[in-house]
Amino acid sequence: MIMVSVASGKGGAGKTSIAAALAELLGPARVFADCDVxxxxxxxxxGAALGTRExxxxxxxxxxxxKACTGCGLCAKVCRFGAIKPAPDGSGYRIVPELCERCGACxxxxxxxxxxxxxxxxxxxxVSGTRLGIPLVHAxxxxxxxxxxxxxxxxxxxAERIAGGDSIVVLDSPPGIGCPVIASISGCDLVLVVVEASASGIRDAARLVELVASxxxxxVAIVNKAGLDGAMDLRAREMIAKAGIPLAGEIPFDPALRSAEEAGKxxxxxxxxxxxxxxxxxxxVRGVISGLSRRETDSNPSKEQP
Ligand code: SF4
Ligand code: SF4
Incomplete structure (x- = not known):
């Protein structure tokens, strides 16, 4: 199995579109894992039709x-996340679900x-079927x-269980550089860094590149939305070169690309x-992937039916 994570740092850089096109190009033995949960x-x-759900x-x-709360306030004192507040009507304390980290201290x-x-x-x-016949795992x-x-x-x-040993899993990573991005990159054989040719796109991609290196x-990198500003294109290339990452190519900004997606292509x-x-x-990018050696699945080598 080969795991390829497509990430960008910044949202809206074109990562999902590029991941979908890469999955199509890679041939029949691939599974798409949408990690942007x-x-x-x-x-x-x-173009997925919603399939099984769990x-x-x-x-x-x-x-x-x-009814059992006496209003002593001890729980609020131990909560390190400030998730326990006095009830507005004075009847003891309440947990604010959005703030609760579920540590159990209270x-x-x-x-x-x-x-x-x-x-x-x-x-x-x-787990859904798609127009291109690529099994899609999403959440x-x-x-x-x-x-x-x-x-x-x-x-x-x-996705690994569905893919089995000989497949390629393309992971569409979330934006940013936090915990879900780390979860989508860890253990991957290759990270395709999509760099949007804009000030924010280059900055966010540079932070992602640091994470990938660590x-x-x-x-490998692709510059997307190129051609709008020559200075930005140059800055994107310089950032990629400084990081020592090979540049696979540049995709110009073109409204036709969005139209293709809206037409389901x-x-x-x-x-x-x-x-x-x-x-x-x-x-x-496919050339880089073909040079990678396949490895056994980490979680479960037996193939699960999509
Ligand atoms: S829930 Fe909190 S405030 Fe209520 S009795 Fe327990 S420790 Fe005291
Ligand atoms: S379980 Fe939630 S409310 Fe209770 S102490 Fe932990 S974070 Fe606070």
Whole structure:
């Protein structure tokens, strides 16, 4: 198996579109894992029909039984996240779910056993068929939930089980450089860094490149939305060269690329200069991938049916 993570640092850099086109180019033995569990768009890029679903349970939630609460305030003192506040009507204390990190300290601190746990579904995991015949693993985190790194790991594990030993898994990484991005890059054989040719795109990609280097992952880069500003194109190239990452190609900014997506096609289907340059850049990435050695699956070597 080979795992290729497509990441950009900045949202809106074109990462999902490039990941979808790369998955199409790589041939039949590939699985697409949409690791952007906060804003999953892989289903749109690949024209997915929603398939099987399973609940994602991130662990128990905590709440205060208002009838049992004496209002002593001990729980609020031990909560390091400021998630326990006095009830507005003065009837003891309450947990603010959005602030609760589920550490369980209040459970132990309460002398009245007024803090209780409850089962809490934090999201859903899906396996869907797509227009291109690429199995898609994707997920949705419930708004306000904060265990996105854990859910990314579940998406990856599921994709690996479906892929089996000989496949390539293309992971669409979330934006940023935080926990869910680390979860989507760790252990990958290659990180395709998509650098948007803009001031914010270059800055965010540079931070991502630092992260990739610290995780000792092999990387290759594509500059996207090139041609709007020559100075920005140059800065993007310089940043990539300084990081010692090979540049696979540059894809120009072209509204036709967006139109192709809205028509349910990847960028490979486009005629003209933009499509040709996208295909050329992605073929260069495919060349890097073909030089990687396959490895055994980490989680479960037996192939699961999508
Ligand atoms: S420690 Fe228990 S009894 Fe005291 S305020 Fe908190 S929930 Fe209520
Ligand atoms: S579980 Fe932890 S974070 Fe949540 S309210 Fe209790 S002490 Fe605070």
């Amino acid at each position: 906060d804003a999953a768009n892989g289903a749109i890029a690949l 609940p994602y349970d991130a662990g128990p939630g905590f709440k205060i039984d208002e 459970l132990d601190a309460c002398p009245s056993k007024a803090v209780v746990t409850f089962e809490k579904q934090a999201g859903e995991l899906f 949705e985190l419930v708004p306000g939930e904060d265990t996105s790194g854990k859910l990314v790991r579940k998406v990856r594990d599921k 995780m000792r992952r092999k990387a 990847t960028w490979l289907s486009l005629d003209g200069d933009s499509g040709a340059r996208a295909a050329k850049a992605l073929r260069a």
